[in-house]
Amino acid sequence: xxxxxxxxxxxxxxxxxxxxxxxxxxxxxxxxxxxxxxxxxxxxxxxxxxxxxxxxxxxxxxxxxxxxxxxxxxxxxxxxxxxxxxxxxxxxxxxxxxxxxxxxxxxxxxxx
Numbered sequence: 001x002x003x004x005x006x007x008x009x010x011x012x013x014x015x016x017x018x019x020x021x022x023x024x025x026x027x028x029x030x031x032x033x034x035x036x037x038x039x040x041x042x043x044x045x046x047x048x049x050x051x052x053x054x055x056x057x058x059x060x061x062x063x064x065x066x067x068x069x070x071x072x073x074x075x076x077x078x079x080x081x082x083x084x085x086x087x088x089x090x091x092x093x094x095x096x097x098x099x100x101x102x103x104x105x106x107x108x109x110x111x112x
Contacts (some may be wrong), residue, residue: 009065010072018071019078025071028078032067 012022019025039050040063053066054075070076 010068015068015072018074024078028076029064029067029071032070032076033063036063036066 012025015025016022019028035050036053039048039052042048042050053070055066055069055073057066067076
């Protein structure tokens with residue numbers, strides 16, 4: 001049985017073969033680790049909104065170690081996002097979900 005070695009396995013140099021920047025690697029692994037952590041938190045509630053580990057993992061293994069192994073094995077891919085395009089799309093998404101404030105005064109009388 002392999003012992004859990006934390007962030008030393010897989011080595012960072014090997015991870016950087018798959019991802020072009022150490023900063024991108026940190027953000028990518030942290031986001032995936034949060035997803036794995038949320039998956040474990042939701043298991044007892046029956047909510048499965050996040051994908052669990054895609055590699056074999058033990059109960060003692062930390063989500064970050066699992067995420068790094070998934071990246072090393074090429075199971076995850078990142079997508080560059082254009083911040084300007086995302087900012088332009090955000091108002092359209094927010095407009096689709098407009099809510100009515102029941103406490104806000106309006107010009108129309110609902111009784112009429």
